[in-house]
Amino acid sequence: MGSGKRSPQKYSSTLERGMRVLRAFQFGDHGLSNQELSERTGIPKSTISRLTFTLLELGFLAHASRNDKFRPGPGLLALGQVANDAMPFVQQNRECFQKIADDTNSLVLMLAREDNALMIISAVRPTGRVGRTFDVGHRLPLVGSSSGHAFMATMEDAEFETLLPDLVEEYKTPEDQIRSLRAKAAEDIFNHGFHFAPTEGYFNTIIKAVATTLYSRDLAQQVAISCVVGRNARSDAELSEFVGPKMLRELDGEHQSLNFLDLSASHQSV
Template identity: 40%
Template sequence: MSELPESRDRRFATTLARGLSVLRAFRASDDGLGNAEISERTGIPKSTVSRLTFTLQSLGYLTHARRQDRYRPGPALLALGNVAQASISFVDLSGPIMQRLADETATLSLLLVRDGSRLLIVKTWRPRGVSSLWLEAGHRLPLKGTSSGHTLLAAMPEDLFAATVVNAAGDRGLTAEGASKARQDAYAQLITKGYNITPPDEYFTANIHAVSKPFQSRDLAEPVVFTCGAMPKDLTVERMEAQVGPKLNEAIKELERIMGQPPSITVRD
């Protein structure tokens, strides 16, 4: 687990940060996690993980059914997630818009947020009656080599961009110079087209094509990213340019109008 710049501040509560790292280690596809697996995913020593999981279980944030000593998200975490979703109004408002977009374009539509040095998928909308990518809520994507990651870099304010690049340095070869170029290229597309497509030869994996657009909610201090993705054979660059990108752009504009917000990306001084 890489050190956060904030961890050098005396106000930073390391134990709390580690406890939250344990909760973030879980993925929707997991059939529970043992202490050793949590330690491997977080980089926290197993002895420390054991104390954290015991405490989180005692508070209801993890549950432990004694099946091979595996932990699962608990009822307190479910309640906390429901409160968070209810308080961030754009999440529910975006649902019908993004489901319609998924159906019209036959792509998997995603909502992603920054999670430290990576992006975390928090919502997915699958096209009805069409097989789609296996990506699901809880999956993490790198900043480098993804349309979502480059779009987030482009939409960040300068101070957050600088701090994020420091924290993410080295992940899949990310450098400050490379991050700045990705930010500039994505920003240029967002201003001229309204969406961003990272060139496929820069993708971190060859089995996904995607187009992305940021959204800055009044409920949050930093932007999030909406993305449409599919297998390259189903979502060519030409199709992204001609159909999916423009439809994604209009979908996010519709969300901005519903919420009475200005455009999330504007020309910088």
């Protein structure tokens, strides 16, 4: 997460590569080798070896033996606990998100931008439902998801234009198509308050979702809020006529207590 604005004079490429190594770990991993980390990050293996050695010495990575694969270490666990304590609003939102999840029988996500993707920072399932798919820490694409399109729609134009070349390269999608996706999402949010991305070109073939965006005063940046359902769990009409409006009604009633600002005004600039 961050502003998305990089100053060459202040930006540390070495630190960035170290963070890319830590972010390469995903739920379900049973350790990653230097080769696997190189493949996931695109960083040469020789550089990965130096980074993993340093992260191991600092306690951010761990492994049981010389030939064992690397795993997140106790330093990361401690840092995660500190971050969780510093962001109490995530738990404060839970009651509102739980009501939305139960009333719409959907997975409710809150996501913040991380480079060219969105990271899930809160995931609330209907009461009694369990699962690890789309959990905290998972990333959703900016191009090819309802959350991503809604997020792009409410970005400042200058920020979007700066990001656009990276999106073209990352998602192998023509610039005009990305602009079109953004414009459609902006139109939907302006007219209805939320966006429902078409199934064609969606990043995942077994789900569909509606999404909106709000400005989080706690994070000092915008976040996406999304309701996700199985592809056959609800019709497109139900998503557009029930799930989306229900999500908005609950969020509208909780703006102040959740410390959110509506981003509706920015939808008109696209």
